[in-house]
Amino acid sequence: MNRRKFLGLVGATAAVAAAGTSAHAAGNTHFTGHPEANAVLFDATECIGCRKCEDACNKVNELPKPDKPFDDLTVLDTKRRTTEKIYTVVNKYENSKNPNLPVFRKNQCNHCQEPACASACFVKAFKKTPEGAVVYDESLCVGCRYCMIACPWSIPAYEYDEPLTPRVMKCTMCHPRILEGKLPGCVEICPKEALKFGKRDELIKFARNRIEAYPDRYLDHIYGENEMGGTNWLYISGVPFGELGLEEGLGVTSAPELTSGALAAVPVVTGLWPVLLTGLYAIHKTREKIEKKEKDDAVSAALTKAASEAEAKLSSELEKADVANKRKIEVEVKKAVEEALLPKDDDDAPEEEA
Numbered sequence: 364m365n366r367r368k369f370l371g372l373v374g375a376t377a378a379v380a381a382a383g384t385s386a387h388a389a390g391n392t393h394f395t396g397h398p399e400a401n402a403v404l405f406d407a408t409e410c411i412g413c414r415k416c417e418d419a420c421n422k423v424n425e426l427p428k429p430d431k432p433f434d435d436l437t438v439l440d441t442k443r444r445t446t447e448k449i450y451t452v453v454n455k456y457e458n459s460k461n462p463n464l465p466v467f468r469k470n471q472c473n474h475c476q477e478p479a480c481a482s483a484c485f486v487k488a489f490k491k492t493p494e495g496a497v498v499y500d501e502s503l504c505v506g507c508r509y510c511m512i513a514c515p516w517s518i519p520a521y522e523y524d525e526p527l528t529p530r531v532m533k534c535t536m537c538h539p540r541i542l543e544g545k546l547p548g549c550v551e552i553c554p555k556e557a558l559k560f561g562k563r564d565e566l567i568k569f570a571r572n573r574i575e576a577y578p579d580r581y582l583d584h585i586y587g588e589n590e591m592g593g594t595n596w597l598y599i600s601g602v603p604f605g606e607l608g609l610e611e612g613l614g615v616t617s618a619p620e621l622t623s624g625a626l627a628a629v630p631v632v633t634g635l636w637p638v639l640l641t642g643l644y645a646i647h648k649t650r651e652k653i654e655k656k657e658k659d660d661a662v663s664a665a666l667t668k669a670a671s672e673a674e675a676k677l678s679s680e681l682e683k684a685d686v687a688n689k690r691k692i693e694v695e696v697k698k699a700v701e702e703a704l705l706p707k708d709d710d711d712a713p714e715e716e717a
């Protein structure tokens with residue numbers, strides 16, 4: 364488990380504990396999904412990398428115009444990730460089955476059945492809807508950006524350039540359009556029907572039938588059926604999903620389920636995390652309000668204060684922890700504390716490409 368994932372899990376655990384919620388999407392019991400939930404199935408064997416879905420997404424969401432027009436396919440030569448102004452990107456990959464024909468994959472929020480972003484958000488700004496979309500309420504968001512660390516696919520993006528009311532931005536599955544009975548913009552425009560919209564259960568059956576009917580064309584795997592507890596954006600492909608830039612080996616356990624184990628094993632973390640979140644939130648708010656010199660001093664003071672409070676809390680909780688777990692807890696939590704409090708190079712810039 365890398366440090367990013369550890370922090371994500373710790374945050375999700377603490378946020379659930381702090382919120383005291385038993386809500387499906389943020390709870391500690393496995394959630395099998397809303398029965399009528401919608402989903403989108405992406406077929407990598409059909410996608411031609413035309414970027415029309417990117418164009419449609421930009422229009423239906425009224426996002427800023429991109430630097431290069433959507434009919435400029437040279438952008439496919441670079442791997443791109445979603446940003447606060449681009450909710451979906453299509454990337455090009457080498458085709459291990461046929462080196463003469465590249466393959467393409469559209470990337471966006473996967474609308475997890477049990478979203479790590481929602482679990483990590485202690486003010487519940489993210490919510491899983493019965494329609495299948497994971498939506499965000501900017502009026503609740505305090506800007507801690509913990510959702511960004513928690514997401515296994517690094518999807519949420521922050522409006523760093525927005526000085527007053529920065530938001531966390533991502534694909535909405537076109538939730539407002541779904542409520543109006545319309546298709547998501549990207550699905551509606553796709554000229555190859557590489558994107559299909561429907562009830563999740565039915566799309567899974569459809570995908571299975573395709574795989575059975577064309578065993579030479581597809582791998583026998585629907586990505587998202589079970590990964591991280593299942594997602595409402597599903598993928599079928601003729602090449603391994605790792606070759607399409609999708610992380611394999613995430614397991615089938617959702618983030619809230621994973622953290623229920625951590626919660627039992629590492630009780631100290633639940634007491635520690637609110638201190639860290641408070642410190643990080645104070646830093647964020649302080650940065651917004653004050654000028655450079657004051658800002659540096661205040662940030663440094665906030666970091667020191669949060670670190671010392673976290674250390675004090677840690678020491679006190681360790682006193683209570685049983686001896687067998689003590690050393691392990693100390694090492695793991697201290698590592699998490701250091702990582703969380705470290706001023707990051709990318710603190711004021713988008714993350715690197717996935």
Ligand code: SF4
Binds near residue numbers: 471478481513518
């Ligand atoms: S893919 Fe990431 S942002 Fe989207 S619902 Fe899942 S955890 Fe949240």
Ligand code: SF4
Binds near residue numbers: 419423451471534548
């Ligand atoms: S579902 Fe809507 S918001 Fe999401 S990628 Fe498609 S067009 Fe964009």
Ligand code: SF4
Binds near residue numbers: 417552
């Ligand atoms: S519109 Fe369809 S075919 Fe074109 S890039 Fe998007 S998913 Fe692929």
